[in-house]
Amino acid sequence: MHPASLVTSVSVVLAAVLLPAQEPTAPSGGGIVPAAGQAPDALVSLTSRISHPLVFAGEAQEVYLHLGLRAAERPAAPRLGMNLALVIDRSGSMASEDKLRFAKSAAEQLVSRLRPDDRLAIVAYDDQIRTVVPSTPAGEKDGFFSAIRALEPGNSTDLCGGLMRGYEEVLTHLDVARLNGVLLVSDGLANAGVKEPAEIAKRAAECRTRGVRISTMGMGLDYDEDLLCGVAQNAGGNYYYVDQAEAVGRYLDQELDELGRVIARDLEVRVELGEGVELRQLFGFVHRVEGRTVIVPLRDMVSGQGGKVVLRLGVACAAGKSAPLAAASLRYVEAVTREPHESVSAPLEVRGSDDGEAVQRARDLDVLVQAEIVQNAIALDGAMELQKAGQFQAAQELLAARYLNSKTVNDTEYKSAEVARILRRILQVMQDLERTRADVHARRDLQLETQLRALGYASQ
Numbered sequence: 001m002h003p004a005s006l007v008t009s010v011s012v013v014l015a016a017v018l019l020p021a022q023e024p025t026a027p028s029g030g031g032i033v034p035a036a037g038q039a040p041d042a043l044v045s046l047t048s049r050i051s052h053p054l055v056f057a058g059e060a061q062e063v064y065l066h067l068g069l070r071a072a073e074r075p076a077a078p079r080l081g082m083n084l085a086l087v088i089d090r091s092g093s094m095a096s097e098d099k100l101r102f103a104k105s106a107a108e109q110l111v112s113r114l115r116p117d118d119r120l121a122i123v124a125y126d127d128q129i130r131t132v133v134p135s136t137p138a139g140e141k142d143g144f145f146s147a148i149r150a151l152e153p154g155n156s157t158d159l160c161g162g163l164m165r166g167y168e169e170v171l172t173h174l175d176v177a178r179l180n181g182v183l184l185v186s187d188g189l190a191n192a193g194v195k196e197p198a199e200i201a202k203r204a205a206e207c208r209t210r211g212v213r214i215s216t217m218g219m220g221l222d223y224d225e226d227l228l229c230g231v232a233q234n235a236g237g238n239y240y241y242v243d244q245a246e247a248v249g250r251y252l253d254q255e256l257d258e259l260g261r262v263i264a265r266d267l268e269v270r271v272e273l274g275e276g277v278e279l280r281q282l283f284g285f286v287h288r289v290e291g292r293t294v295i296v297p298l299r300d301m302v303s304g305q306g307g308k309v310v311l312r313l314g315v316a317c318a319a320g321k322s323a324p325l326a327a328a329s330l331r332y333v334e335a336v337t338r339e340p341h342e343s344v345s346a347p348l349e350v351r352g353s354d355d356g357e358a359v360q361r362a363r364d365l366d367v368l369v370q371a372e373i374v375q376n377a378i379a380l381d382g383a384m385e386l387q388k389a390g391q392f393q394a395a396q397e398l399l400a401a402r403y404l405n406s407k408t409v410n411d412t413e414y415k416s417a418e419v420a421r422i423l424r425r426i427l428q429v430m431q432d433l434e435r436t437r438a439d440v441h442a443r444r445d446l447q448l449e450t451q452l453r454a455l456g457y458a459s460q
Contacts, residue, residue, distance in 0.1 A: 043264055044330065050064065065326055077336070080336065081178040083119045085123055110252050111138065112141070238258070265300045268298065274315070283374055383398050399433075
């Protein structure tokens with residue numbers, strides 16, 4: 001990578017990534033609704049609240065639904081056994097900038113960190129797929145070290161083939177009592193074998209249904225971030241942008257640390273929409289809609305983590321009448337015991353009114369703050385898509401309009417430090433758009449960093 005393009009390494013967990021989050025404070029309208037039957041010491045808590053419990057009568061109105069999640073503090077939680085596969089891209093481009101050398105060094109560090117009763121497979125690929133070390137107890141370290149050191153760069157990139165081989169190695173010793181996962185390190189595009197990102201993402205989602213999560217690391221300028229991000233999102237893992245090859249080891253270390261602290265697995269939020277309620281937007285998470293149910297799979301959670309899911313809904317209600325809006329539920333299993341849990345929130349409803357002042361007074365400003373943050377994140381993501389397409393002026397105009405609207409409402413109503421922070425980020429990105437316009441390397445760094453941050457803003 002061109003030295004001038006280097007920025008501070010960024011590792012933002014995606015769609016399904018849940019980081020420490022600040023729950024909205026005391027309600028100013030709708031109130032926090034905890035899940036029904038949820039024990040005070042629940043391993044993962046779920047709360048739900050809405051921006052507008054009172055809506056203007058007779059017209060469709062947008063209402064934001066905020067779902068808050070929080071994993072309990074369990075600092076002494078036992079570390080689960082691991083069943084992993086490390087998949088290393090050894091295509092020809094990995095020889096540049098010492099990328100393969102750093103990946104090999106990181107692989108050795110990973111082997112050193114594993115316990116003897118953990119399992120690890122090493123898969124390397126270019127246009128050919130090689131199982132360098134089949135799934136083996138990690139206590140046999142010398143065999144891993146010698147196989148890793150023998151890796152050399154090759155030809156083109158069968159990313160999907162390498163990924164699926166790693167998955168197959170994990171599957172041979174699949175154990176629900178362990179953490180089963182694949183870690184993929186790549187600097188390239190899928191230019192051999194299965195190439196379509198949608199098909200690769202579909203296969204990654206199928207891996208998740210079998211209990212295998214996939215995390216990905218994209219290195220350098222040439223990899224397909226949509227592909228690698230999509231794989232991680234669909235397979236319940238993390239996605240890392242590695243802007244300096246020597247950072248690979250640090251990110252693998254971070255991934256291993258997180259795996260070792262998981263306390264809840266197989267999380268899934270379900271939102272049952274009321275009759276006539278429309279889902280208009282859900283940014284930052286892979287999700288699907290089945291009838292009137294919105295299903296949002298989430299990543300495993302570690303002790304003390306929190307997160308949010310914000311949905312933008314459309315609803316209409318007659319004056320003096322109430323209309324069901326949504327009911328949310330959370331499913332997960334305890335990481336160690338595999339005991340399943342489910343909690344269901346009390347149904348939320350809206351009521352129609354002709355009194356505009358009453359509608360304004362009933363708003364929950366804390367939910368609107370979270371919605372504002374998500375809207376700003378969407379603008380940052382959209383601006384980077386425009387930048388990637390060479391539409392620099394359109395990107396600037398999008399951010400300028402969003403900044404003006406958001407700052408106005410924050411200054412006059414929300415007065416939120418969280419919104420102010422993301423507004424400063426928007427200003428910085430607007431300046432960086434102009435600064436990096438003539439430098440393809442710096443543009444790429446800006447795009448990747450900003451889009452990762454946007455996904456983080458939308459989920460934490």
